[in-house]
Amino acid sequence: MTTKLIIKSMIKSGSDYTVEFDAYITDMGQSFSSTWNTEDVFGRNDPIATFQGTRRTISLSFDVPAASKGDAEANLKKCAKLATFLYPGYNSKQTTIVGPEGVTIPVEVSKNLSRPPLVKINFGNLIQSMKGNDGLLGFIDSYSFTPVMEAGMFGKNSLYPRTIAISLSFTALHQTELGHTTSGWMATKLPFT
Numbered sequence: 001m002t003t004k005l006i007i008k009s010m011i012k013s014g015s016d017y018t019v020e021f022d023a024y025i026t027d028m029g030q031s032f033s034s035t036w037n038t039e040d041v042f043g044r045n046d047p048i049a050t051f052q053g054t055r056r057t058i059s060l061s062f063d064v065p066a067a068s069k070g071d072a073e074a075n076l077k078k079c080a081k082l083a084t085f086l087y088p089g090y091n092s093k094q095t096t097i098v099g100p101e102g103v104t105i106p107v108e109v110s111k112n113l114s115r116p117p118l119v120k121i122n123f124g125n126l127i128q129s130m131k132g133n134d135g136l137l138g139f140i141d142s143y144s145f146t147p148v149m150e151a152g153m154f155g156k157n158s159l160y161p162r163t164i165a166i167s168l169s170f171t172a173l174h175q176t177e178l179g180h181t182t183s184g185w186m187a188t189k190l191p192f193t
Helices: 069-084
Strands: 003-009 018-039 048-065 089-098 104-115 119-122 136-147 163-172
Touching: 018 069, 018 163, 048 069, 069 136, 069 163
Parallel strands: none
Antiparallel strands: 003 018, 003 119, 018 048, 048 163, 089 104, 119 136, 136 163
């Protein structure tokens, strides 16, 4: 049974910045790593440790099958679109100059990074925001897609894989304060359910 995996780019809103895969999950793992600043001091066996933060990373591998050449072509386009989600957004400033014979020519004078390539991922109850189905905010550390050659291809001159294996690594950015207070766990639910 396939499951819907939705990845939204936060560069801009809209359907052009969303990719949905009907996917078979082949592997998924989550890791939580705490960062500590330690300092060894004279006369003390143990270092003095200062807590800095906890990082959550998710590794995800899935296969995207195609029942027809049209599906296979669409899947390949989705893979290419997802690759664009790893690049930032830029603002550019333009001016016009007057060229020969009084013709105005637009000229780009500067370009600056304005939006980081953040994404939101939603995969059922396994990857979601603690606030609901909006998607878990973060960034993709690595992404690869590989045609499964054993499954075959559609087409003769232009080839479209029947199945594409995709893997990615994702770092979640916490949008809710997590931790414990004297009365218990601060959030309403755990970040990984």
